[in-house]
Amino acid sequence: MEKENRFWQIVFLSLPMAVFVILIIWPLTSSFYYSFTNWNGFNSDYQYVGFDNFIKILTDKLFYQAAINTSIWMVAAIFLPSLFGLVLALLIDSSVPGGSIFKSIFYLPICLSAVVVGQTWVWIYQPDWGLMNTVIGFIAQEKFNYAWLAKPDTALGSVILAWSWQQTGLSMVIYLAGLTSISEDLIEVCEIEGASTWQRIRLVIFPLLTPATVVVIALSVINSLKGFDILYIMTGGGPFNSSDTLAMHMYNESFKKYLMGYGSAISVVLFLIALTIIRIYFKQLKKVDEIYG
């Protein structure tokens, strides 16, 4: 039996593992290699430059700007959609009429691509006829012409709002599934014990939603780390790099300035950040698993 198992393990795993190693693991390790070179993307004669690229990172003002923006982006892009999703899930789960229609409406943006979402929100922020200014102008009863995406103060925040609009549906769906998995009995116990609605939510429902939160956070982290497309479409990192993130910075340095060695060094930093987040996440996951199985 063991011999047969070994045979099938090899038969089944060889192709997927070969693809995974060649197209994921190998490039991942090569990134480290290129980060110590000055490769420009075309010539095959490039030099080993030691830690030059990493030293350059330390003095690169744009890198700092991108790192700060990435932190803001990550925190907001994880927190906002999760919170909105939770609120929507609680509201829909209160058995209002038309619940499934609301669910579909809030979920719809997930099916749209970052390109379509980005372009749509560009129109919302459009200074002359965008929805944002139209509504504000209507309320203020005077013409409003603010260029949301062209002002360094509001560019990143505007993209985050668009992103949250798209991602909210996903966390809502997961929270809804989490809510339906909470046993009726526990809710009835609350009623017998005389808990108020807020107490019920705070003391029973929130804690029992922990497994759902774990999933929501994981998906938000995964998606927000990859949040390149929407920034590229809406601001391209501008104006004046005010919405530049590490992913965007890496793209610009590598594929616009053709500094592939330097770009690799940035991607190595990006990798180390992701690795840290994963390690923290798996540690927390273990704790949650022990309680909620």
Place this chain on the structure above:
Amino acid sequence: MAELVLNNIKKSFGDIEVIKGVDLKVSHGEFMVFVGPSGCGKSTMLRMISGLESVTEGSIHIDGADVTHEAPSKRQLAMVFQSYALFPHMTVEQNIGFGLKLAKLPKKEIEEKVAEVARVLKITDLLPRTPRQLSGGQRQRVAIGRSIIRHPKIFLFDEPLSNLDAALRVQMRLEILRLHTRLKTTMVYVTHDQVEAMTLADRIVVFNHGKIEQSGPPIELYNHPANIFVAGFIGAPAMNLIATTLSTDKQGTYIDLDGLRLPFNLKANAVDKMSVTFGIRSEHLEVCTNDSPDFQAQVEIIEDLGSESLLYLQTNFSTEPLTVRVSPENDYRTGQKIGIQVDKSKMHIFDTETGRNMS
């Protein structure tokens, strides 16, 4: 029909040895039951026979051929699982004919064989249904149908009745016995239920901690348990077991139960003052009608089972209550003091340390 021989089988999972050397021969057409508490290794043993689990040491022979490293499908056995293991996406007909289809038999032949099996098991009506539409007993019958269609050399049953309710279990037990009578195939049956073991087996093997405690026909195990474990495991209600000490004097060996001297003729060497366990079955204790009882006891609980009643008695020499079988037409009351007589020919003495039966 086939003969199955297990030769010094050992099995380890990592550092943990779960089967510690098992030798056994199952003869042609024998109905062998493996019984024991959960975790005793009986199911692992069965899975090794089937080939689903590999053997760490030792060898397995079917009809003289060494199959220790043979693939499960080449061993020509069939297995009925506790969960029935019916494929939920196939109809009953497809489930029963699955093995034949894999063997690439012509469609016509498969249909005929399935129909024949269904007729024998009286499940012809169920053929177009899927497992989810069947009751527990029906599922069990389909599982049996799937196993008999290929005429295996040996049938393996892994606790097949434990998911059924009590009434159905008795009924299926009879059907399995009928099946064995008709097919006369070698069967190995695993259960933790000693009643099932007693009623089905030609021979019972009692497993404990990965070893065979005793094997033999049911009645032999009941009347002559080789050790404390078998004595306590086989038979319901369980044998009364009382911890005491052995004494020796000029007249011979005896135990002293609160002044009652019970003499023994022991096969094994007895040592004075050694710790022993006295064993007596509930039907070998009798409520005394004359005025010279062996000992006095007080009725603690009465269980009326209809066909008989069980008295649980408190005595001066045992912390556990003694069980006594009495006729259902009785007028005992809780708290009543009664006299008890011991059937001296049915007593057992076990060495408490080794568990061995010394009588």
Place this chain on the structure above:
Amino acid sequence: MADIQLPHGTGAPSAKPFNPWPVVIFIILSILAVLFLAPTVGVLFSSIKTTKEIAFGRLWDFPTSVYWGNFADILSNPSVQGYFVNTLLITVPATVISITLGILNGYVFAKLPFRGSGILFLVIISGMFFPPQVILIPLFRLFNGLHLIDTLWSVIFIHIAMGIPICTLLMRNFFATVPNALREAAILEGASEWQVLTKIALPLSLPALAVLVTLQFTWIWNDFLWPLIFIQSDEKRTVMLGIVNLKGQYSVAWGVQGALSLLASLPTLIVFLFFQKYFIKGMTMGAVKG
């Protein structure tokens, strides 16, 4: 706050006076729904209005007449037709193959574990967490060396690889719910491991497959980064690149862009609606039962 009829409030005593909260919640949800729909409605409106109308600030007015010209422009444009064909040629094979590889991986991790398979599984699924930028440059060099840059193959290959972690995770979790006894029964009946996979495990895992088809199709169809890096010539562009490219071609072509955006979103919407029932169930099942 005290009386909101929130989750599972059905057991509340009936003696209570009229409870206004369901109505309030319904109104709140309706307002949120309108806000949520606004961007999507914007795309819809833009596709049936002339660019001139939009430029005069009438995008958000309810359309009084429908202008089909944008769609006519888009559908008669040969490069746009090419964009759709290219995207389909990338999405379909990449979806099918990445799921197939995930099935093979998932089966081994669920049913044929070996020493160290747990760690290998963790390594594979942690691939989900890394931003694609980390492997971008070496891949660019690799594909450049293989002359795959500016071919659809490069995008197909990378999507197959990037899909392996999620497909492996979901399939492993789903196969884990298929009882081991079914596999063993099939093996005793003479099935090979391949037959157990194709005849037993896969037919029982259709919901998981529905989830993966939806996820993979949506991600690959909507992806922008990889084609942006690997594709250079117009005749190899995908739809998403095409939308962005359209913006560059005409400086103001909002109506045409809206029409193309709408058409580009249809395939993923259709796939989602088609598998919706399984999707949400399988998604949470695969995810929560990690």
